[in-house]
Amino acid sequence: AQTVTQSQPEMSVQEAETVTLSCTYDTSESDYYLFWYKQPPSRQMILVIRQEAYKQQNATENRFSVNFQKAAKSFSLKISDSQLGDAAMYFCAYRRIGGATNKLIFGTGTLLAVQP
Amino acid sequence: DTGVSQDPRHKITKRGQNVTFRCDPISEHNRLYWYRQTLGQGPEFLTYFQNEAQLEKSRLLSDRFSAERPKGSFSTLEIQRTEQGDSAMYLCASSPGRMPPQYFGPGTRLLVL
Numbered sequence: 001a002q003t004v005t006q007s008q009p010e011m012s013v014q015e016a017e018t019v020t021l022s023c024t025y026d027t028s029e030s031d032y033y034l035f036w037y038k039q040p041p042s043r044q045m046i047l048v049i050r051q052e053a054y055k056q057q058n059a060t061e062n063r064f065s066v067n068f069q070k071a072a073k074s075f076s077l078k079i080s081d082s083q084l085g086d087a088a089m090y091f092c093a094y095r096r097i098g099g100a101t102n103k104l105i106f107g108t109g110t111l112l113a114v115q116p
Numbered sequence: 117d118t119g120v121s122q123d124p125r126h127k128i129t130k131r132g133q134n135v136t137f138r139c140d141p142i143s144e145h146n147r148l149y150w151y152r153q154t155l156g157q158g159p160e161f162l163t164y165f166q167n168e169a170q171l172e173k174s175r176l177l178s179d180r181f182s183a184e185r186p187k188g189s190f191s192t193l194e195i196q197r198t199e200q201g202d203s204a205m206y207l208c209a210s211s212p213g214r215m216p217p218q219y220f221g222p223g224t225r226l227l228v229l
Contacts, residue, residue: 033216045220091158104218106158
């Protein structure tokens with residue numbers, strides 16, 4: 001079974017600084033998707049960034065980028081120029097390609113605080 | 117496109133009562149998912165619909181849980197004889213076919229007293 005592990009329950013960063021959130025996963029599949037979702041307090045979960053495992057190039061979305069290491073099964077999220085609005089719970093998620101459901105498998109999350 | 121909506125946003129009930137939640141996916145999204153999120157945990161998959169067909173149910177979904185998606189539009193999740201362990205956030209998500217991503221609703225927070 002696939003699993004996703006986020007070993008940092010909480011992280012803190014100064015406004016305008018850079019922070020990296022860690023995620024590791026376990027799968028026997030060769031093709032899959034990886035995601036980072038952001039869940040602000042009392043607000044709905046939104047997609048931050050996604051990575052297709054067959055792509056070697058790391059995905060970037062404005063201030064958000066990932067470091068995808070397929071052999072190490074590592075998928076970290078880097079937030080540059082952190083803003084107060086980045087404060088939220090961040091979840092790493094895995095989804096296999098193919099199969100019947102394409103359900104997401106989530107880690108336990110990292111709570112990011114941004115200090116002014 | 118108004119996004120995925122869920123109703124109610126909050127529900128407090130007494131143990132043993134039945135509750136029903138509703139999810140309205142983004143229009144034309146044929147895939148709909150239910151997840152449950154307990155405090156300090158990531159969401160866990162409960163069940164999945166493709167159009168009106170329920171194609172997978174997690175082992176987390178006990179016999180007290182039932183979900184429907186009539187006509188392949190909105191979906192309902194019913195919990196019968198609620199227990200305190202059912203207290204959680206119930207999230208709905210939809211997607212437009214096999215390709216990601218899944219778009220999440222705001223969730224229904226259930227508290228069973």
